[in-house]
Amino acid sequence: MHQLYIQDVTLRDGMHPIQHQYTKQQVKEIAVALDNAKVDAIEVAHGDGITGGSFNYGFGAHTDWEWLEGVADLLTHAKLTTLLIPGIGTIDDLKRARDLGVVSVRVATHCTEADISAQHIEAARNMGMDVSGFLMMAHMNDPKPLAQQAQLMEEYGAACVYVTDSAGALLMDGVRDRIRAFKEILKPETEIGIHCHHNLSLGVANTIVAMQEGATRLDASLGGMGAGAGNCPLEVLIAVLNKMGAQHNSDLFQLMDIADDVIRPLQHRPVQVDRETLSLGYAGVYSSFLLHSERAAEKYGLDTRDILNELGQRNMVGGQEDMIIDVALDMKGKAQK
């Protein structure tokens, strides 16, 4: 079996629960701690990828460039990586990240729209970067057509393609079938990755199922620090991998310490499975919608769960945070009639 490649997303997906407010110092300290614990890759960006800072997704405490600057020089083991969502970030933005020492990038699209990533994947490849495709909201596409989307990303030059369960809505069979479909049609040298959210408490289980089916790049974050109920919690994943005897580089006790001592105290809103985050997984809604929906519920006197259910009904995809206000205003209007 391939050596596992553990990518931490605390400093990217983990931006969501704190509304993209890490300080530059926090980013450096957390990156160094992760590097010491021998995590293989560390992703740093606004939660919605480079240049995601906006009214729609929330403005960061810093620009991506400020967060990234100087981090690469501090790393001895881990690769510095970032995320780019075409339609938000551009190739010029990617070049800027590369110039700051980013050596690996994930290019993310909705699970049916892989073809908008062609120019970005090719550009990353031509810059000599390690590049992966990242098929978000993977529960909204069936295994076979999803694998065909992965094949497009492979053709454009992706060395790895991820099943990205952005809504934390996939069950274990759903993960298994998707990874199997990838295995069936992707080239043997193309790696497969898994990115989970913990909304149905399946973050670790789904990651393990994916690994057992051949996924070698596993995403996780400290204490699950990520959108919704968070990602697959990194320290838990490593504990499970240890008990399974799986090969990886990371140090469990160091990760436990950073998760509890550094990360959890940062959370204003606890990252956990609760009524609201469970609703994300249950309704199949993009996990990043959580805080935006909670704010809209408060502003317009509505119930967060009702808003999330309605967003699921309307088949909203990742990035349509503006439609949360739209849904809330529709619901408020109805309630007043």
Add this chain to the structure above:
Amino acid sequence: MSKIKVAIIGPGNIGTDLMIKVIRLAKNLEMCAMVGIDPNSDGLARAQRMGYVTTHKGIDGLLNLPEWKDIKIIFDATSAKAHAYNWGVVQQYPDKRIIDLTPAAIGPFLVPPVNFDATHNVKNVNMVTCGGQATIPMVAAVNRVAKVHYGEIVASIASKSAGPGTRANIDEFTETTAHAIEQVGGAEKGKAIIILNPAEPPVIMRDTVFTLSEQADKAAIVDSVHKMVSQVQQYVPGYTLHQEIQFDDIPEDKPVFIEGLGKRYGLKTTILLQVEGAGHYLPAYAGNLDIMTSAAMATADQFAQESLLTT
């Protein structure tokens, strides 16, 4: 009354929809020639069946047609690369103007209700992007009441309405739209986001405009936005405010940090729009394509009216 003859280069979805709009709606335009590069193109065959002159030899083929001398306005619905070539040819004829629907942006941006008057004698105008046509009037409507520091737009379109050209060049959308938010909309800094939604049945185009401006009389902004919406409706009847305009105060002690501007405060205005197409050749959900062809047609019609008045 005599009309101005037009040619359309690019017999794809956009070119064909444009042709139908010229035939059905234009007051001062006469459809004359459809130009392509593929002899087997459906769009060329359609134009030919409808009785218009066609050539599959591109702009050079058009030059050799006897109708060329009477054609005064050319719509370019090809690609940025092809437009550079087409413009190279057309600019040698001082009596002709070109309306560019590609992302080439060689000529100045034109958003009809905002800066039509600034483009009177310009021979090559660029129609920005679908998202730009839908949202820049709103940025400008706020900006004429209160100085806009930052304008951000989110365009959500049905996956089915995003053609291969858009998909292969999504950065051109974000970059071109952001520039035009600044240059035409008047924002100090612009940002554009595009989302493709594959839902079935296809979703109608939605656009959200966020501005951060100086504090201002909210009623004056509402009034200005409503006036601008009716102006756009004159050429895109399906252009509507989907919700009441939303306002949020961003206080000085809780500013937002905007890349390129630093910390800013003021009035945040949120405008939620829907753009439903007329359903001429393209389906009604594809408001993104309709607003481009409608804006281009309205521009040409106005150009034609002016040249008819002056000759």
